[in-house]
Amino acid sequence: MTVDMSQFYQVFFDEAEELLAEKEKLLLAVDVSAPDSEDLNAIFRAAHSIKGGAATFGFTDITEVTHMLESLLDRIRKGEMALTAEHVDAFLAAKDILKMQMDGHRQGSSVDQDAVSSVCQRLHALSQDSAAHAGSAVQPAGQPEKRATGTASTPTQAASASRSFRIELPEVPQRDVDALAAELGLLGEISQSVLDNKRSVFTLATNEKLDDIIAICSFVLDPDDLKITEETASAVAQPEADTAPPAMPESEPGYGFFEPLKSEIEKKDTSATEQAAAMPQSAHQEAETAVSVEGKPFGRRAADKQPATQESSSIRVGIEKVDQLINLVGELVITQAMIEQRTGSLDPILHERLLNSVGQLTRNTRDLQEAVMSIRMMPMDYVFSRFPRMVRDLAAKLGKKVEFITRGAATELDKGLIERIVDPLTHLVRNSVDHGIEMPDARRAAGKDEAGKLILSAAHQGGNIVIEVSDDGAGLNRDRILAKAKQQGLPVSDTMPDAEVWQLIFAPGFSTAEAVTDVSGRGVGMDVVKRNIMAMGGTVEISSAKGYGSTMSISLPLTLAILDGMSVKVGEEVYILPLGYVIESLQPTPADVKEIAGQGQVVKVREDYLPLIPLHKIFAIEPRYTDPSQGIVVILESDGKKAALLVDALVGQQQVVVKNLESNFRKVAGISGATILGDGGVSLILDVAALLRSSRQLTAAPIFS
Amino acid sequence: MSQTAHTQTNAALHQAHSEVSGNEFLAFTLGKEEYGIDILKVQEIRGYEPVTRIANSPEFIKGVVNLRGIIVPIVDMRIKFNLGEPVYDQFTVVIILNIAGRVMGMVVDSVSDVTTLSPEQIKAAPEMGTTFDTDYLIGLGTLDERMLILVDIDKLMSSAEMGLIEEAAA
Incomplete structure (x- = not known):
């Protein structure tokens, strides 16, 4: 039986x-x-999961890069190697490469092979390089090409193997068996044999827990079909097994990291200043220091812990299903409003129980509507999370020091708006x-901290969300x-x-x-924003x-719909x-x-006509008043x-639910949409910008005619 | 011999049946004429409700109504085809159509029934004689004493003439 894998792509x-996004966020937040x-x-888990997925679908290029990444990360997390800024840079570069490869597979966009191999070399160099530091017990990790043969195992892992498992597989295609063998080979020493009924049996000597093995196997097959038995400690276990530092990072109490943090930052700050005073370090590294300090004093870390547990409790649902739900609930709200309106005229004493029930219905509908609307809401973090990287790269390019802080990343906003706010905010x-x-030197001269502060914050204010981008820079001149405005x-x-x-x-x-840079300053943009x-x-x-x-x-x-x-x-x-x-x-008055001859009328409002x-x-329309002094004029502003x-x-004044007129009809000049009123009738929403434009055309036309 | 004839008619019937399985038409009247449209294009039939007028649109586009949360344009075929003075009362009927994913309402004088027409019952439309452009006609359906003008409602409603759909109108 062949399964068409492409449906899962x-x-x-x-x-x-x-x-990848999660990984990038973590990398940027990590304190080197x-x-x-x-x-x-x-x-590590992120890299590992991508690798697993890529291997399953046969994207070998992605597998290769992630494998290198993973083996390097594995050693860092086990404490066999110290994390350096260089690593972080290389990992970020690898992330970009993976993204590019993925786009290549998905959209057929071109993949820059040179960049891929340069990143691979960089990762490889790092893993070689570290081997020298890490002492005699640790040897370089196996290369991916070797791993692909399926039975390769790294000496490190074999050396520390203390348990032996016998894994009996159900009948699966040879390709899966090979993939699994390669995967398990990473954990320790593996040998493979075939039973008479075409089933394969692995014998794995490893230090890992049974759960990890099952987790890996479940990429390929149903864990229930597996038969795993632990055999007596194998002979490969060597004395070094005890000296291998498997649990060092884990044993560190997770709650303690806030305490040493302060001194850590202080230390960094002073060291950064010292460095800068002594000799100008490469801007790249300075910027990195600044960014890596980011956010921590504001407890972002603590919030970041949560997604891991949230992941399992969410489901993916198509947006059209959600929109349909919102529509239906909107309809329910209108129906409920009608019922309320119609029962309003009843005698409250005679119909007490009915009116009570209607009141209950009103409350329930309102709660339901709120709950349904909240489905479309997404945390601002979705937008904010892409900025640390951008700021870091930009600051490095410009030779500036920027401390980037985000606040209120948990503030929620409608998904449609979230997607549309990205561009203006980026700008x-x-x-x-x-x-x-x-x-930095200008800042020092002004008596300010060398590292500029850039704060991105979001907060609810009434029915609105307020997003602020603030910096402690020079300010607008x-x-x-x-002068420039006069010139223009x-x-x-x-x-x-x-x-x-x-x-x-x-x-x-x-x-x-003053100077147009490739970052900004071309003068296009703010008007677009x-x-x-x-x-x-x-x-x-x-x-x-x-x-x-x-x-x-x-x-x-808060939402486009209202x-x-x-x-x-x-x-x-x-x-x-x-x-x-x-x-x-x-x-x-x-x-x-x-009256302006042939061009309509103007109204004098304070100083303006x-x-x-x-x-x-x-x-x-047949109006009640044609004389402006009898009706009402509404002063509008657009552009x-x-x-x-x-x-x-x-x-x-009221909040209205915006309905699209064009979904069943064509665009109408001067109308931007429609809404449904409490009585079930339809009212049209005026397109103010278009009205103002058309008024200018109206008044301009007679000049040419 | 009679048996062969019987089998033949049976086969013919059978064939007709399988061919026309989709050819059910909703019959409605406009003025004095009786029309038919493909039943599969019809979403529902409603009474006439007050509409919200859309400014600067042709007179036959009556406006829009709220149909369970969606905004639906309503066209009055009687105005479009100059079939007498349109009256709006409790008997006025709106046929809600679903054409190419768009929902729209069509005001007619009355709706009579749903009929099944076999291909033999559908005759080619003459080049003249109806208020509809023959381009928008499937043909004429004959049913006992009745004659239905079968309208290609898809084509008609998406035509530039109706101006209901942007692409066509532009």
Whole structure:
């Protein structure tokens, strides 16, 4: 029987990708001078699982790299070799290679073989190199090519083998037997024989526990089919077995690592300063020191321990199933609202029991809705975890020292938003490292710590999530921004409040960077950042103090599906305005409304003349009022442009569930979506940006005609 | 001999049956004419509910309604094909269609029944005489005294003329 393995590829890729990300996170967090044994084990496990998976699917290139990685890691975690910064670098490089190979298998993208072999050599060199340090008892690990023959065993493992197992396999293809033999060969000395009924029997002399053997076998076959018996201690056990340090890292009490931490950091800090004072170390290494200190004082480590236990208690579900569930619950909420509305008119005394039950239903539905909505929520850690590496690499490239700190990584956000926030956030972080944080000597001259602090934080604030990127760098330069704005012909004045000046950097093509680097400074980007965030219904604010750094805070709604809306009425129709665009609403006096020949009307609001957009004209509605001084104008702002929208009346403010109009219909100009009101009716959500654009076209058109 | 004839008719019947197993049509009326559409395209039949008008869309697109949480456009075929003055009362019927994964509603005067038509009962549509462009017709179905105008609803609803679907409208 042949099983089509390709159907499982996607599962392997998904899993391997997660493992790689996890590994990278752990590597970046690991303290080189005093690695936590739990972390090393976790890194090792990740490499091992990828290897197992890759071997099963026959991705030999991935297997080779992971094998080298694994054998090196294995020795580090067993304490046979000390972890150095060099190792961390090599491991990170290997991670990138694995990612590339995986993409190669998955999407057929090209794999840079030179890079692969250079990383392999690097890993190999490290394992050779360490053998010299590690003393006579330890010998270099076997090379992967040798391992592939299936019966290779490393002298180290054989030497420390103290137990012998007899493993009887069920009838499986020879390929699986070979794979298993190779796998088990890593644990100790293995010999293989075939029983008369085509079943294979391994005899394994090893130091490992029975559970580990079963775990390895279960990659290939059902552990229940195995027959494993322990035989008497084999003769291969040698005196050295006792001296082998198998449990050294494990015996270290896991809870103790917080205590020595402080002194550790202090020690590092002083040593780093000393180094820098004595002779400028390579920037790469300095940056690394800084990053490796990252996060620890804030207990991130403690939080990182949890995923291992969470893994087993989660299931993978297709996103469309979740969305369907959310839709159905949304429907239930509306039905419930209808019932509530209809029972509201009943006599509370006569129908007491019915009304009680309706109240109960209301509470239950609300809880259910909250619970269902939370399924789509993902922790910000998903986004944050990719930044330590980026900051580390960037800082190294720029020769800066950056201490990267994340806070509130457990804050949850809608999955759809999480995916869309990555790009803008990446941009802001890059900007902070590139422009915000100064070079070490400049910082020293300013009396600041050489290592700049870059803090990425997330927190809930009301119905919003606020994500902040803040640095303690030079801050924004007000004069330079103003000068540049004048140069670009933007309308600015020297007396503008700071907040307005900072907003200027979001103008298209605006950059104050003196030199364009390949990191940032080309002047594209900040406007895109702002536009992306606006598109998600969020806002960006900047606060900055010269010499003390700057903070960009992004405020986003918790989920794309819910929008804070203001309902307005024109004639008999009710429309929803996204509250984010609304500045104020007012009733103008007749004197404030001016006619501009052939170009419609403008409304004077304090000092500004804003174009008047009569909603009834755009949507061809029979309105109650055509005179702006009788109706209400709502002042809207989008892309820095303001306009006044004329409506009959304001109805109220409410959170609405956004429904897509295009899923069953085409796009409608001026409408961004629809929502279902409490009475089951549909109300359309206005596309404010498009309305403002069309109003400009409206007023511009007569000039050319 | 009579037996052979019998077997023949049986075979013919059988053949017809297997061929038309999908050819069930929902019959509805628009004005004075009776139409039929493939039953498999029909999701459900509902009464007419007040719609939310969509500005600047053709008159036959009545607007959108909430169908159990999804927003569904409603078109009135009577307006589209100029079949008298449309009346909306408790007898007005909306056929909810599911076409190419999209859900839409179609207002008609009434729905009568579901009929099975064999290929022999379906005649090619004449080049004239109906309000529908022959491009959108499958043919004419004859059933005793009745004649059904069989509409290729898929083609009609995704046509640029209806403007219901973006790609076609653009």
